[in-house]
Amino acid sequence: MRALIQRVNEARVMVDGDVIGQCGAGVLILVCAMQGDQVANADQLAAKIAKLRIFQDDAGKMNLSVRDIGGSALVVSQFTLAADTKRGNRPGFSDAAPPDEGERLYEYFAAQLAAQGVPVETGRFGADMKVALVNDGPVTIWMEV
Structure with a gap:
């Protein structure tokens, strides 16, 4: 699975002008299931992101995770x-998982991230979405498992 993680002050996703998901301080995660990905990939990605130390501690060092700051995704x-x-x-996009498998792994990933103690809201798989965010830093991390 591939993910682009952005540290945000806030983010929201809209479909047809309606906000369907949002978060405050935390992370916006754009995620893609690839051909051959399994639930183990989603498990690994969720665990890694939940522990990813990209938030500043009192000394100004990136030393805290989204869980540590009480953030959301x-x-x-x-x-x-x-x-x-x-x-x-x-x-070309032929390396992406087929839509039914991609949706299953996307939903599974979001559930696994929530199981790691991170409050999660989501977009709508396959919809034409508009995403708005205030990137904090900016901090943007590419991850692949």
């Missing part, structure tokens, strides 16, 4: 993280 599916840009100018 907004998890949004984004198959375009599977983009293959090696040939030509039009990205």
Whole structure:
């Protein structure tokens, strides 16, 4: 699985003008299931992100996790993280998991992150979503498991 993690002051996702998910201080996670991914990949990604020390402690060092600060997560599916840009100018997405498998792993990942003690809200798989955020730092981390 691939994820782009952004430390945020706030984030929200909208479908047809309605806010369907949001978070305050915490992380916005754009996530993509890849061909061949299994629940073990989602488990590993959720555990890693829950413990990822990207928030500042009292000394100003990135030494705290989203759990440590009492933050939350907004998890949004984004198959375009599977983009293959090696040939030509039009990205290919054949490395992304098929939609039914991608949706299953996306929902499983969000549930596993919540099971790690992180309050989670989500976008809507396959929908045309609008995402708004205030990136804190900015801190943006690419992760693949």
